Amino acid sequence: MSEAAAPNILAEQFDDIEQQHEAAKLGMWIFLATEVLFFGGLFLSYTVYRYLYPEVFAAASRHTEVMLGGANTAILLFSSTLMALAVRASQLGRRSHLIWLLLGTALLGIVFMGIKGFEYHKDFVDHLVPGAGFQWHEANSGAAEIFFWLYFAMTGLHAIHVTVGIVVMLVLAVLAWRRRFEGGNYMPVEVAGLYWHFVDIVWVFLFPLLYLAGHR
Amino acid sequence: MEKIHPPKIYWTNCLCLMGLLALTWGLGYVNFGVFNLPIALFISFTKTILIVLFFMHIKGSSRLLHLAAFTGLIWLFLMLLLTLGDYTSRGLVSMPK
Numbered sequence: 001m002s003e004a005a006a007p008n009i010l011a012e013q014f015d016d017i018e019q020q021h022e023a024a025k026l027g028m029w030i031f032l033a034t035e036v037l038f039f040g041g042l043f044l045s046y047t048v049y050r051y052l053y054p055e056v057f058a059a060a061s062r063h064t065e066v067m068l069g070g071a072n073t074a075i076l077l078f079s080s081t082l083m084a085l086a087v088r089a090s091q092l093g094r095r096s097h098l099i100w101l102l103l104g105t106a107l108l109g110i111v112f113m114g115i116k117g118f119e120y121h122k123d124f125v126d127h128l129v130p131g132a133g134f135q136w137h138e139a140n141s142g143a144a145e146i147f148f149w150l151y152f153a154m155t156g157l158h159a160i161h162v163t164v165g166i167v168v169m170l171v172l173a174v175l176a177w178r179r180r181f182e183g184g185n186y187m188p189v190e191v192a193g194l195y196w197h198f199v200d201i202v203w204v205f206l207f208p209l210l211y212l213a214g215h216r
Numbered sequence: 217m218e219k220i221h222p223p224k225i226y227w228t229n230c231l232c233l234m235g236l237l238a239l240t241w242g243l244g245y246v247n248f249g250v251f252n253l254p255i256a257l258f259i260s261f262t263k264t265i266l267i268v269l270f271f272m273h274i275k276g277s278s279r280l281l282h283l284a285a286f287t288g289l290i291w292l293f294l295m296l297l298l299t300l301g302d303y304t305s306r307g308l309v310s311m312p313k
Contacts, residue, residue: 021218022278022280022281025277025281026280026281026284029281029284029287030284030287032285032288033284033288033291034288035288036288036289036291036292037291037295040288040291040292040295040296043296044295044299047296047299047300048303051300051303052303066241066244073237073240074234074237077230077233077234077237077263078234080271081227081229081230081233081271083271084226084229084270084271085223085226088220088221088226092220193272194272197267197268197271200267201263201264201268204260204263204264204267205257205260208243208256208257208259208260211244212240212241212243212244212252212256213253215243215244215245215246215252216244216245
């Protein structure tokens, strides 16, 4: 970052650019703390019902698509790597690198959503969606329905977050194309990256809890 | 100005995360009884630490950000601890009439 460019992006309430960056990151981390608790309510429900019905949760978990879930985990972990490299590209002011890495991150997010959609369709066809159409041929249909309710609520809330992330990445790519992140103004990319990595972390827990609750 | 890390750090982290994913995935096909869940959660926490330290740049950031990053986790832990304390102890003690 050149010294001359710094004053242009410095908002008047901050003493210097370091303080401005720290404030932006602190704001995002506080938001992520609220997100931990937002998802936390669902993780708590999952924990309580798994504690109450361990066998049914294990049996129901075997009906999820572990290959697709695992592939989606790899896709998100790889997308996080691209995101981290995008932040680096924005720090270095490498515009074309930044645009391609943001587009790559968004594309992997879209592939993730496609696979998730395919899974949801399969669950629907297999009558695993809670409600009037739910069919369960093993013991304790009610507890199995709770498992699938949690499965759809947790992956659904996560999918909403991925969708928001994809839109953010695409908007950032357009802004990067319009040269908005030059002169050291990379903080929007860094902060969006924090959000994307958080969404990745949520899935890191969802995969073993939902897909691997019962060994195969 | 923050430190700009070489890309090697991110690719190494990516490889470690993929290795841990393979471990979690493989664990799903092995029966360790009650230990499957603790091992899976341990791997997930390890992955989280790698992501938070290297991708989210908590390594090398200020104490204030360390605290903010821990806040959510601490409150989540408290919520799980207190609720499970209730659920797991119900019926252990009979109430005097």
